[in-house]
Amino acid sequence: MAKLDRLLALVHALSETTEGLTLDGMAERLGVNRRTAERMRDIIASHFDLDEIADDRRKRFLIRDSLRRVYTRPTPAEVAALQAEVEGQRAAGKAARAGQLASLLAKVKGALDDREKRRIDPDLDALARLQRTLVTAGPIATVAPETVTIVQSAILAGCCVEFNYSTDDRPEPRWRRVIPYGLVHGPLTYLLGKMPGREDQPVYFRLDRIIEPKLSEMLGCAPDDWDIDAWLADSFAVWRDEKQAVTLRVPASSAARARGWRFHRLQQIEELADGGLRIRFASGGMRELAEHLFTWGGELVIEGPEVLVATMRDRIVAAMTMLPAQGNMVTATDFVTTQAQGAE
Structure with a gap:
């Protein structure tokens, strides 16, 4: 493992120096010849942002960012994938979901410094221009962003959600109080909720049909052993009948x-x-x-x-x-x- 050990040592040396290292300096520090140091520099440059500083007739090299920053910096493909998802959610009419993802996208871009933005912008523009999330035929349902926020807040606070709810068969809204057992996203977004004090199974509530939601004063949360994935697997899609x-x-x-x-x-x-x-x-x-x-x-x-x-x-x-x-x-x-x- 001597070669790997020398390579990692050079990575740390290039990240810790403030003035930069020449090829001769790298070779001397590692006990290798100049040609080996040059090959190691090229390998490191393919994985890290290696800055080059002109010093008279010699060149010095260094890694400006901390090593942690290198591994947490998003790639153009990752940013473009998130941007395509934001636009796809908006095109599908899912404003609440799109808003949360757009906020995340803005934070990711905002965390980049000017040098990083200049580095990824050309690739990001090319990928974003020719990358889309397919919007298929399906129901059109608009969910108010505050509805999603209230349901998520109830999950975090461990309390029930209260709201008025209407259906196609019963257009007159009726008051409901449920324990939030989860949010399920798909062509429609559902609150999975269970009536407190009952032994009934959780049921779906379409978020676009929830009216005037608010946090309840009654505590209620899903049990620690609740497995939403296992529950979803009991049915082919949304409708639940005998297995x-x-x-x-x-x-x-x-x-x-x-x-x-x-x-x-x-x-x-x-x-x-x-x-x-x-x-x-x-x-x-x-x-x-x-x-x-x-x-x-x-x-x-x-x-x-x-x-x-x-x-x-x-x-x-x-x-x-x-x-x-x-x-x-x-x-x-x-x-x-x-x-x-x-x-x-």
Whole structure:
């Protein structure tokens, strides 16, 4: 490890000097020849900001920043990735989330000195101009930034959140007090909350439907053994119904695609003798799972449970109503009846 030891020693020497070291000075300090010192300098320059000072006909080199600063300084790619996420959240209408990330971005840029800004600006401009977060089709919901702030404050303070809440089925707002069990971000942002004093499971509250939120005087926080990831894994998406054992069979022709796809975070994949796959997982949310499986039409078979098969038939009927009427077209009901008889 002698070479590594000499290289690290030179890094420290270059960071501790105030006047800089010449190549001859480096060689003398390390007990190597000038050519070796030159190669070591080049390696260090590829990882650190190595300043060069002209001293008559000789050049001196030094690392101006502390070594810790070198490892905490953001790269252009990291700043550009954060900037793309800010713009993507704004384009998706998620002003509250975008505001928090934009504040973080401003702090990251503000921590850079003029020399660092000049160093990363050319690369940052190029990456930011040609890098975007894709905004897909989905619900449009505006969440007030103060709503997110109040929910996060309640989590930190260990108290309940009080608010009025409305739904599509019940547009008249009703008062609620819940223990915050977490924030879940996605196409929509949800407060995961549980009514205090009840044994019910936590439920989702859409943040865009929360009206006049405030911190409650009642204390309440999630238990220390609460595992939000395990809770989320019990359902395919947001809707929660009885947990089902799901089995999907993928033919060999689609196996390559399925191996690179995540149907569920706890899925198990079985290799079949014919080159196909059998995918198993336990989850609720059969309607959302059925709608997702539409994208796999012709590429897999739902082996179970029966409730998922029935749900898929219902969604096919609903989907066929979107097609223009044709004189000889088989109706959705006929189609599903035929499929059911074939299954029997």
